[in-house]
Amino acid sequence: MQLDVFTLFPRWFEWFRTQRHVENALRLGHDVSCVNYRDTTPLSGGQVDDTPFGGGAGMVLRVDVVETALRARYDCDPVELRERRRVVVLTPGGRQLDDRLVDELAAEPELTLLCGRYEGFDERIVEHYATDSISIGRYVLAGGELAAMVVADAVLRKLPGTLGHVDSAHEESFSAALEGAPEYPHYTRPAEYRGWRVPEILLSGHHQRVRDWRLEQSRERARASAVAPPDDDAAPDE
Numbered sequence: 001m002q003l004d005v006f007t008l009f010p011r012w013f014e015w016f017r018t019q020r021h022v023e024n025a026l027r028l029g030h031d032v033s034c035v036n037y038r039d040t041t042p043l044s045g046g047q048v049d050d051t052p053f054g055g056g057a058g059m060v061l062r063v064d065v066v067e068t069a070l071r072a073r074y075d076c077d078p079v080e081l082r083e084r085r086r087v088v089v090l091t092p093g094g095r096q097l098d099d100r101l102v103d104e105l106a107a108e109p110e111l112t113l114l115c116g117r118y119e120g121f122d123e124r125i126v127e128h129y130a131t132d133s134i135s136i137g138r139y140v141l142a143g144g145e146l147a148a149m150v151v152a153d154a155v156l157r158k159l160p161g162t163l164g165h166v167d168s169a170h171e172e173s174f175s176a177a178l179e180g181a182p183e184y185p186h187y188t189r190p191a192e193y194r195g196w197r198v199p200e201i202l203l204s205g206h207h208q209r210v211r212d213w214r215l216e217q218s219r220e221r222a223r224a225s226a227v228a229p230p231d232d233d234a235a236p237d238e
Ligand code: 6GU
Pocket: 089, 090, 091, 092, 134, 135, 136, 137, 138, 139, 140, 141, 142, 143, 144, 147, 148
């Protein structure tokens, strides 16, 4: 995968790139690059944002600044770019990220993430350059960078070979293998600690019974938690 992150804070991603699974992805030939809007801004003094028409607080990332950055990177009109590449804007009001969307993005050979700052994006960026608006939850962050890292983290760990064990990304929380439910509980040594015993079934060596127990635990957690089913995009009750 070729993953480009457009941001005003590329240094934030230096730490991100040192994570084990990200390093593994890079070693496997995947690419994670950062592009700074400020490097190509057509405005003087490194300006990238402006006050909103109609008034109001905060600053808005300018459409001409984003277009110039996209053109410099891809050497084409960004209106056409989105015909051949998924271009995601990170915005609190977007489609909420879940395991299904992560799988969808992980299947893309090329992916572009656009981070906004301050009050976000001029809407024409969303309308004409982006294929998707994605949010990581119903709260507001100061900028899209942390959200972009969340998306990149979740996507990169889905790529074959980036995690230690081949099955780690298969039977995990919210995966199809667990019917979209949270993962079952895990235990390791010691088998007893301060009188807290690991469930006997896990020590029994009955693989089928262990599988059944785990699936049941997973279903129980789905019932007990407030986790919405993966295809339920409805707003949570107030
Ligand atoms: Cl994608 N951006 C910002 N600024 N805040 C958010 C978000 C994104 N997702 C949830 N909150």
